[in-house]
Amino acid sequence: MTVQKKISRRTFFAVALLPALAEAKPLIDFGQGLGLFSNQENPISRNNFNGLALHNDPEPELDDFNQLKSNNFSRIVVKKKLNLKLISANTKEEVSFQFRKNHHLHSQEISKLNHFLKDWRTNEIKKFDAIVLNDFLNICSLCSGKSNALRVSVHSGFRSKETNEYLRRNSHKVARKSMHILGKAIDFSVPGMSAQQLTKIVKANTKGGVGSYPTFVHLDSGPQRSWS
16 A cells, blocks of 8 residues: 655745755855855955054044045155065065155056055055155155165055954944045054154154054154154
8 A cells, every 4th residue: 555645835845945055155154254245255354363453553533534635646756765675564465666866656666555555454455645655655765774775564554444444343442534544544664663763753754644653653644643
């Protein structure tokens, strides 16, 4: 005697969909903390930090932030001969430049700088403000001394809004309207030179903002102000 069992319509469709469900991506990856619409190639997570807390840059908020415009029409000129090597304090990426006296940067050199100063967490590139690049490079040339050669550690360049909001949630005192978002700020240090020494040089050679921290100096092309 053969016993036949009826299969409900709901059960039939559930069985039929099993192969597709097995291959489908989950809405939430609990192991990685990622959702279906997350950027899984470059997720912003605590794994992107190297434990140095270099993102803790409590710059003061600016009331006229939305009125600030980048000055990309000025020429970027390095007044003194300079052999410069920039090292990312976060990714250890290196880039080198050789500037003669009164060297006008050409478009390829500016693009090279913009690429190096990208948001290293999201790989977004920002066209940096010409004033802050001018100040930064000429401060580097002053720090190079008679040798005309200098290594500089860059702690932070461009910072996307996404990265800035992440840092605000997971750190403290990070400005909501950071100059880093506009491509108008660079945090850097010079090996062998104290932050206090570097701060004095920066303050004497910029009309923008200067923030002094234990391990680096913040330079921006905003209003003239200073903090520590």
